[in-house]
Structures are given as C-alpha cells and as structure tokens.
Amino acid sequence: MGGEVRSYKCRCIVKGSGCGEALVSREPMCFYLCDPETGTVIEKNHPLQGKSLAGKVLVLQSGKGSSVVQVDGFYQLWVKGNLPAAIIVRETEPVLVSSAVVVDAVMVDRLEEDPFEAIGDGDWVEVDAENEIVRVRGKRQG
Amino acid sequence: MFLTDEEKRMLDGQSGKGVMKAMELLVALGKAFDAERMIPVTRAHVALSGQEGDTYWCGLLADGGARCKVPPTTNPAWDVASLTKRYEVTGPELELALRTVEVYRRIGAQLTFCCTPGLATNVPNFGEHIAFSESSATPYVNSVLGARSNRESSVSALAAAVVGKTPLYGLHLDENRKGQFLVEVEAPLEEPYDWGMLGWHVGRFAGSRVPVFSFRSLETRPSPESLLYLGAELNTSGAVPMYHIAGLTPEAPTLEAAFGGKIPGAELVVTKDDLRRQEEALSEKAGPVNLVMLGCPHYSYGQIREVERLMQGRHVRDGIAFWILTSFDALELACRSGERERLAALGVDLVADTCIDEPCWKSFEGGLGVTDSPKCAYYRERRGQPFVIRRLSECVEAAVLGEAR
Numbered sequence: 001m002g003g004e005v006r007s008y009k010c011r012c013i014v015k016g017s018g019c020g021e022a023l024v025s026r027e028p029m030c031f032y033l034c035d036p037e038t039g040t041v042i043e044k045n046h047p048l049q050g051k052s053l054a055g056k057v058l059v060l061q062s063g064k065g066s067s068v069v070q071v072d073g074f075y076q077l078w079v080k081g082n083l084p085a086a087i088i089v090r091e092t093e094p095v096l097v098s099s100a101v102v103v104d105a106v107m108v109d110r111l112e113e114d115p116f117e118a119i120g121d122g123d124w125v126e127v128d129a130e131n132e133i134v135r136v137r138g139k140r141q142g
Numbered sequence: 143m144f145l146t147d148e149e150k151r152m153l154d155g156q157s158g159k160g161v162m163k164a165m166e167l168l169v170a171l172g173k174a175f176d177a178e179r180m181i182p183v184t185r186a187h188v189a190l191s192g193q194e195g196d197t198y199w200c201g202l203l204a205d206g207g208a209r210c211k212v213p214p215t216t217n218p219a220w221d222v223a224s225l226t227k228r229y230e231v232t233g234p235e236l237e238l239a240l241r242t243v244e245v246y247r248r249i250g251a252q253l254t255f256c257c258t259p260g261l262a263t264n265v266p267n268f269g270e271h272i273a274f275s276e277s278s279a280t281p282y283v284n285s286v287l288g289a290r291s292n293r294e295s296s297v298s299a300l301a302a303a304v305v306g307k308t309p310l311y312g313l314h315l316d317e318n319r320k321g322q323f324l325v326e327v328e329a330p331l332e333e334p335y336d337w338g339m340l341g342w343h344v345g346r347f348a349g350s351r352v353p354v355f356s357f358r359s360l361e362t363r364p365s366p367e368s369l370l371y372l373g374a375e376l377n378t379s380g381a382v383p384m385y386h387i388a389g390l391t392p393e394a395p396t397l398e399a400a401f402g403g404k405i406p407g408a409e410l411v412v413t414k415d416d417l418r419r420q421e422e423a424l425s426e427k428a429g430p431v432n433l434v435m436l437g438c439p440h441y442s443y444g445q446i447r448e449v450e451r452l453m454q455g456r457h458v459r460d461g462i463a464f465w466i467l468t469s470f471d472a473l474e475l476a477c478r479s480g481e482r483e484r485l486a487a488l489g490v491d492l493v494a495d496t497c498i499d500e501p502c503w504k505s506f507e508g509g510l511g512v513t514d515s516p517k518c519a520y521y522r523e524r525r526g527q528p529f530v531i532r533r534l535s536e537c538v539e540a541a542v543l544g545e546a547r
Contacts, residue, residue: 013173071297076194094292094293097167102297
C-alpha cells in the first residue's frame with residue numbers, strides 16, 4: 001500500500017494548504033511558458049515539457065524570467081484553475097515570491113531536508129503552510 | 143522579521159484589504175530574504191506592463207481600498223488616443239489598456255507612463271531608499287545616482303508604494319552593494335549604442351552579480367543616456383541591478399572602493415572585436431525593413447535632436463514607419479522647440495506613453511524592423527518581429543534607404 005508517511009518542517013512563504021501528487025522540477029521555471037488551459041509546460045527543452053502542473057505539488061528548484069511575464073504566467077494559470085496545489089521551493093527568489101502572493105499560490109521553502117532527496121515524482125504530498133509542515137507518502141511500488 | 147504594531151495591524155487587515163495584500167507581499171519577501179525589519183521608502187516606480195497579471199494586482203489593491211502612500215511613477219503601456227487612429231487593436235486589447243489607466247489612477251499613481259524616471263520625473267538622491275521596478279531604471283538609480291533599490295517587480299514596487307515601506311534586504315544594505323567581479327574594457331565607447339552593447343555582452347556573463355568596469359581610457363564622460371543603456375542591457379541579458387564604473391559612478395571613486403577592499407583579477411576583458419561579434423550574434427540578417435523603432439528605453443529630448451541632425455532634411459522612404467518612443471516631457475519640449483513638426487514632415491513620428499512591447503505594433507509583425515536597442519529586439523522577437531540591430535546613424539540610413547545594411 002501507500003507506505004509510511006514522513007513529515008518535514010518547512011517555512012511558510014504564502015499561507016494556505018494543498019495536497020496532490022508530486023511533480024519535481026530540478027530546473028527553474030518560467031510560468032509564462034505553461035499553457036494556461038491545461039497547466040502543461042510548453043518550454044522547449046525543459047525537463048517538465050509536456051507535463052501538467054495543474055493540481056500537483058510542485059517541487060521547484062527556483063524561478064526564472066522577467067517579473068512581468070512570471071506574474072502574468074501565475075495569473076493566467078490561476079484564472080483557468082490550473083495552478084499547482086502547492087509549491088515547495090528550493091531556492092527562493094523575489095519574483096517567484098511576488099507572483100505567488102498575487103494569486104495566493106500556497107508556497108513553502110526551507111524543507112528541513114533537500115526536497116529533491118525527500119520527494120520523488122508521484123509521491124503523495126500534503127503541504128500545510130500555516131503549520132509549516134510537509135507530509136510525504138511514497139508512491140505505491142509496482 | 144520584526145514588525146511594528148502598526149505594521150502588524152496592516153497585516154491583520156485593520157487598514158483594509160488592499161493594504162493587507164500589499165503587506166502580505168512585502169512580508170513574504172522580507173521573510174524569504176531574512177530581512178530584519180521594514181524601512182520607509184521615499185519614492186517608487188512601477189513597471190506596469192498593461193498585461194493582465196499586473197493590472198489585476200493593482201485592481202485588487204485598489205478595490206480593497208488601498209491608495210499609494212508614496213505616489214509611484216509608472217512605466218508606459220501605449221497611447222490609446224493617438225495610436226488607435228493609426229493602428230488596429232482588438233476590443234479586449236483596448237479594454238485592457240483603458241482598465242490599466244483606470245486602476246493606476248484610482249490607486250493614486252503618478253501616470254507618467256515613462257520608463258526613464260531617473261532622468262527627469264522621479265529622480266532620487268544619493269543614499270535614498272526607494273523601490274524602483276523596470277529593468278533599465280533599477281540599475282540607473284543604484285549605480286549612477288547612488289540611490290538604493292532592489293530589483294523590484296511591478297507588483298512588489300506597487301506594494302511598497304501602497305505601504306510606504308520595503309523590507310530591509312539586498313541592495314538597501316552596504317555590504318551587498320560592493321562589486322563582485324572586474325571587467326576591463328578596451329573597446330572605445332562613443333555613444334549610447336556602444337554602452338548598450340557592452341551591457342548585453344557583460345550581462346550574459348554576470349548572472350545577478352555586481353560588475354565593476356575599469357576602462358583603459360575613458361576620454362569623454364558618458365552621457366546619462368549611455369549609462370542608462372548600459373544598465374538596461376545588463377539587466378536584460380542578465381539580472382544585474384547595479385554596476386560600478388571605477389572613477390566615475392558615486393560609490394566607486396576608486397577600484398578599491400568599488401570592491402570594498404581587495405581588487406580581484408579581471409574575469410573579463412572586452413575588446414572592440416568582442417562588441418562587433420556581439421552585435422552580429424544579436425542582430426537579424428540585414429534586409430528591407432518595414433519599421434524603424436527607437437526609444438527602448440525612452441528617447442530623451444537630446445536623442446530626438448540627434449535624430450533630426452542625422453536625417454539632414456531627407457525623407458523616410460515611402461512605406462516605412464519611423465517611430466521614436468519618448469517621455470511626455472521630452473515630447474512636450476520637442477513640440478515647443480519645433481523638432482516634432484520638422485521630423486513629422488520628414489516622416490519621423492514621435493509618441494509618448496508607449497512601450498515597444500504592446501499590441502498596437504502588431505501590424506508590423508512578420509516583417510523586419512531595425513532598432514538601436516537589443517532590449518527592443520529581444521522583446522519584439524516574442525511577438526513575431528525580428529530586428530536588425532544597428533547604431534543610430536545606421537538606423538537613420540535604413541529609414542531613408544528602406545533597407546538595413
């Protein structure tokens with residue numbers, strides 16, 4: 001079955017809570033290069049190209065791109081209801097923080113372990129930003 | 143982060159929902175950067191873009207009752223009154239442009255619609271703590287004027303304008319304003335164009351670090367426009383909110399002062415050939431053009447005069463549009479002093495309040511343009527218009543011939 005649940009402390013950047021399947025991006029992302037209609041990453045040569053962020057818990061290296069396009073990217077995904085359920089950031093940067101606040105995208109950082117070690121694609125993840133806790137249940141084997 | 147009782151009340155919503163949202167953003171930023179507390183800002187500049195995302199944010203704050211404590215100046219969108227007479231836009235594009243003006247007026251901004259606030263309309267003093275967004279403006283106010291601003295986004299600058307404060311981190315602190323790597327410049331730099339090309343070249347290499355430029359020989363002092371172009375391109379190809387020029391910018395009286403101690407070896411030496419190759423790499427291949435576009439960042443009054451001098455009374459070739467984007471005050475001066483009328487007679491149009499990256503220019507898409515600004519070319523590319531990048535005198539020749547060489 002689902003395996004044990006591991007809990008990690010984190011730090012709240014944008015409050016709220018969300019849960020979903022994990023999607024891990026070891027590369028920074030520009031949210032403008034997502035299709036707002038589906039949440040699918042359309043950036044050429046991005047490791048997540050073709051995958052949808054919608055409803056996932058995104059484990060993200062960092063943000064990239066100008067502030068205008070990043071904010072608009074978050075906004076367009078929010079309007080269509082295709083934002084990630086929560087975002088766990090490894091390296092926080094100001095434009096990413098600002099963009100998340102504008103549309104109330106739940107965001108945490110400083111997971112007590114390297115999030116790339118603690119969380120893998122497809123794990124079930126609950127982010128409770130209010131209480132600064134992330135719970136991870138490994139995906140079913142086989 | 144330490145918050146005063148008044149700041150806590152703002153965050154709790156006791157000053158209204160708009161102020162609460164603005165404060166949430168500032169506190170999130172402050173936490174992310176381990177700011178110890180908030181500090182007052184005395185000026186702000188908001189790089190509104192006329193895109194949905196930031197117009198939504200301004201509307202959200204204004205609808206929540208927020209008004210700017212520090213009235214910010216604003217970036218251009220596009221001059222609806224004059225450009226709709228010339229070019230077609232869709233209903234939603236027009237509606238968004240009008241809504242943008244309406245929400246920024248309501249929140250109490252100064253509607254300057256100009257991307258060069260540091261040159262004329264919103265000029266900070268040395269050491270002043272401010273919140274300036276706009277990629278060309280942030281490096282200018284930090285490096286040339288010695289004011290202190292982080293690399294703000296339009297949304298964080300607006301939040302600071304509403305609250306009148308910003309978290310104390312980054313370039314507000316002495317230790318983060320020191321140079322981080324040395325660039326030796328051998329290339330001769332004559333006009334804003336050359337400084338812009340240097341900026342693009344070094345920005346690619348810099349990431350978000352603070353460069354210190356050391357010149358083999360700097361015979362003439364660079365103009366404010368040249369320094370503006372340097373920062374605009376550094377902060378477009380890279381994410382550079384501040385630079386130093388040894389012996390010239392105010393926080394770099396000497397190389398040692400620029401680095402705050404030990405001077406590292408040069409990481410980069412820039413030659414004339416490097417800049418020529420950079421131009422070649424950036425520019426689209428030469429050919430017939432449908433548009434000459436100058437003013438990214440906005441042309442100053444002095445640059446408008448320079449265009450008239452280079453035109454030498456010749457007319458722009460039929461079928462080619464020649465636009466100079468400028469600030470409202472420079473445009474007014476050009477009206478009073480006669481340049482606008484004389485240039486119009488030659489086929490050169492001036493427009494204020496307008497950015498190159500707006501839907502009003504879409505009738506030129508699919509064709510080739512020519513500009514003196516790599517930043518212009520970079521953003522127009524996304525909208526489907528490639529640009530030949532050339533110095534101003536060559537842009538003027540392209541306008542007369544109908545073809546970039």
